[in-house]
Amino acid sequence: MDALSTLLESYDVLAAFWMTVKLTFWSAIGALVVGTVVAVCRVSPVGVLQAFGTAYVTLIRNTPLTLIVFFCAFGLLNTLGVSLAAAGSPTEIVDNNFRFGLIALSVYHASFVAEALRSGINTVPQGQAEAARAIGLGFGASLREVILPQAFRGAIAPLGNTLIALTKNTTVVATIGVAELSYVMRGMIELNPSLLYAIFLLVAACFVVLTLPTGLLFTSLSRRLVVQR
Amino acid sequence: MTRNQILGALAAAGLALTTASCASAENAVPEAGSGGSAGAGGPVTVGIKFDQPGLGQQVGSEFKGFDVEVAQYVAKELGYTDVTFKEAPSAQRETLLQSGQVKMIFATYSITDDRKQKVSFGGPYFVAGQDLLVKADSDITGPDALNGKKLCSVTGSTSAKKVQDQFAGQVQLQEYDTYSKCVEALNSGRIDAVTTDNVILAGFAAQPQYEGKLKVVGQTFSTEKYGVGLMKGDTATCEKVNAAITKMVSDGAWQKALDDTVGADFKPDAATNPPTPEPCS
Numbered sequence: 001m002d003a004l005s006t007l008l009e010s011y012d013v014l015a016a017f018w019m020t021v022k023l024t025f026w027s028a029i030g031a032l033v034v035g036t037v038v039a040v041c042r043v044s045p046v047g048v049l050q051a052f053g054t055a056y057v058t059l060i061r062n063t064p065l066t067l068i069v070f071f072c073a074f075g076l077l078n079t080l081g082v083s084l085a086a087a088g089s090p091t092e093i094v095d096n097n098f099r100f101g102l103i104a105l106s107v108y109h110a111s112f113v114a115e116a117l118r119s120g121i122n123t124v125p126q127g128q129a130e131a132a133r134a135i136g137l138g139f140g141a142s143l144r145e146v147i148l149p150q151a152f153r154g155a156i157a158p159l160g161n162t163l164i165a166l167t168k169n170t171t172v173v174a175t176i177g178v179a180e181l182s183y184v185m186r187g188m189i190e191l192n193p194s195l196l197y198a199i200f201l202l203v204a205a206c207f208v209v210l211t212l213p214t215g216l217l218f219t220s221l222s223r224r225l226v227v228q229r
Numbered sequence: 230m231t232r233n234q235i236l237g238a239l240a241a242a243g244l245a246l247t248t249a250s251c252a253s254a255e256n257a258v259p260e261a262g263s264g265g266s267a268g269a270g271g272p273v274t275v276g277i278k279f280d281q282p283g284l285g286q287q288v289g290s291e292f293k294g295f296d297v298e299v300a301q302y303v304a305k306e307l308g309y310t311d312v313t314f315k316e317a318p319s320a321q322r323e324t325l326l327q328s329g330q331v332k333m334i335f336a337t338y339s340i341t342d343d344r345k346q347k348v349s350f351g352g353p354y355f356v357a358g359q360d361l362l363v364k365a366d367s368d369i370t371g372p373d374a375l376n377g378k379k380l381c382s383v384t385g386s387t388s389a390k391k392v393q394d395q396f397a398g399q400v401q402l403q404e405y406d407t408y409s410k411c412v413e414a415l416n417s418g419r420i421d422a423v424t425t426d427n428v429i430l431a432g433f434a435a436q437p438q439y440e441g442k443l444k445v446v447g448q449t450f451s452t453e454k455y456g457v458g459l460m461k462g463d464t465a466t467c468e469k470v471n472a473a474i475t476k477m478v479s480d481g482a483w484q485k486a487l488d489d490t491v492g493a494d495f496k497p498d499a500a501t502n503p504p505t506p507e508p509c510s
Contacts, residue, residue: 042302051509078419093379093401174384177404186320193323194346209285 003198007188016184017206023101023170023180028163031108031165035113036148042114043121045139053114061111063171068108072100073176091178101173107165112162120155121147125229153225160218164211181206238485273309275300276317276325276334276458280407283432284337295428296335296455298486299354299477303333303457305468306473320386323347326460333470334458335427340507349463350456351470351509356475356501358449359388360427362415362434365441369422371448372396378421379403389422389452408433412434416442426453431495449498454507467509478503 007013024043042053060068076082077100084103104124124147132142151158173181181203276298277285281338285296292314297360304312317325317336325331326348328462337357363369369378375397382389384404393400412433414420423430427449436505457470478481483503487495 074413078414078417090401093403097403100384146348175404175406177384183384183404189320190385191387192343194343196323 003195004202005029007192007195007198007202010192011184011188013181013184013202013206016179017179018182019178020167020170020206020210021055023098023105023178024163025172027102027105027170029110030102030168031113031162034106034110036117038110038114040143040148041119042118045145057111057114060108061115063108065104065108066175067101069101069104069172069176070102073097076100086137094136097173097176097178101170101176101178105170105173107168109162109166112165114157116150116155116158116162119158120151120153123154123227124150150227153227156218156222157224160215160222163218164214167210167214168207230340237376252509254477263310263317270308270310271303271334272311272313273307274313274315274331275304275332276336277314278318278336280409281337281429281432284429284438285335286432292394293490294432295490296337297353298490299474299483302477302482302486303335303354303470303473306476307351307469320457324460325500325506329429329460332459336458337426337454338456338458339453339454342454345510347461349459349461349467349510350507351459351467352456352506353504354457354474354475354505354506355452355455357426357428357453357455358498358499359424359451360392361446361455362412362423362430362443363421363446364415365416365444367421367444369446371446372424374452375422379419381405381414381420381423382425383408383411387427388426388451392424396450412439412443428491428495428497431491435492436493445495452501454504464509471506471509472508 038053038056040053041049042057044050044053077096083092083096084099085092089095128146128150129142131195137145170180172187174180177207178181185199185203187194192199232259277292277294277300279287279292281296283293284294285292286294293428297309297314299313301312307437315325315331317331317334319336322334322336322338323344326334333351334356334408338344342352344350359370360376361372369375372392373396376399378391378397379401380389381403389404391400393402403411403414405414405463408423410427411420411423416439423433427445427447430445433439434445457467457474459466459470474483477486487497
């Protein structure tokens with residue numbers, strides 16, 4: 001207990017925890033939006049869009065997240081000079097790191113969201129799509145009104161897994177200096193090595209607090225919302 | 230497994246998360262009494278950094294740097310015939326010593342009170358000071374000229390925070406997981422200065438790709454005593470390490486090693502270097 005209070009007093013663990021929550025929340029939204037677009041591309045009747053969707057998933061899913069984060073920070077920001085924050089502002093570095101971290105996390109997890117959704121679309125019986133066509137709905141309308149609502153409900157469990165993976169993967173952006181949990185953990189281990197076990201348990205507990213309820217929520221959602229057939 | 234071992238395994242698993250390095254995981258030589266009296270001979274495993282130019286760096290299958298030179302000298306004085314180097318990332322140094330995976334650590338390991346609770350220190354074998362690395366044409370003269378500038382250091386070090394707290398409150402901090410990223414960002418102009426110990430900075434400035442482009446400002450504002458990490462309570466080895474360091478300084482090998490590795494241009498703080506080892510405890 002002593003060790004724990006020392007750690008909580010000398011390090012801003014709460015701010016780091018909040019940063020992890022913010023990263024998870026915003027990149028989950030980003031990944032959901034991009035992932036839905038990619039999934040729709042993959043099942044669309046247009047060849048170019050299909051090719052784009054397949055290329056996106058194949059390329060991004062098979063690239064380590066560390067490399068994507070590194071590319072954002074060094075390729076886009078440092079080398080090409082693409083800045084996402086007002087130049088010269090006093091929080092330029094912090095803003096840039098956070099925003100590029102978000103982009104990297106969203107882009108990477110979008111490929112998994114897209115695949116989860118595609119598996120959800122596959123659970124919708126062929127007859128549903130044919131019936132939607134038969135009553136005169138176009139591709140967009142039948143996706144929107146008939147297929148996607150059922151697909152999302154069928155894909156809840158894999159989407160939950162993706163969200164949990166995303167929560168844990170936020171630790172990767174510590175490499176570019178976003179002050180989240182694993183970033184604070186490094187500082188604590190460097191300066192208070194005598195409290196190693198307490199540090200480990202504290203950070204592990206923070207992640208369990210985030211991921212365990214997420215898992216339970218998605219399991220119960222998938223039971224309640226699944227389309228009975 | 231005892232409770233401590235289980236905790237240790239868990240903690241080690243957690244630490245794996247903090248190291249992005251993909252260094253080869255060589256098997257540590259088991260201690261098996263290799264820590265006997267000096268002159269016992271045989272192999273010894275020493276922890277060093279693998280990614281610190283000028284101090285401890287892996288070049289092909291060789292290891293180069295000042296830490297490596299001192300480690301080899303000390304190991305020889307202690308009677309070991311065969312030195313195996315093992316990577317000792319900052320976050321794993323205490324664990325490596327406590328579990329006996331390495332006998333000694335020479336890895337820019339500053340002696341601090343908190344660390345003394347877990348390990349014993351021989352030396353110091355070098356006294357470094359915090360300094361700034363800037364572009365060769367930069368007008369930054371010291372830490373108090375950094376307001377409104379961008380400063381880089383590594384995650385988990387106090388050096389950048391110290392500048393912000395004591396010298397320049399308006400400085401913006403960028404932290405990466407390695408110094409090489411900081412130096413690259415400095416070279417590309419994204420960052421105005423990199424801060425850490427002067428000898429580390431000098432090692433980077435002396436790298437061929439940065440030669441003539443970067444310079445160390447040369448105004449140190451802290452004292453970092455690099456010690457030799459030893460298992461807690463190992464005073465017998467500590468005494469021998471101290472004797473070896475004293476000998477290395479007096480026979481000129483210390484100065485030669487420094488000139489050969491960090492570069493003859495680098496002048497450490499003469500008031501504290503070469504250092505006198507502290508009494509063992």
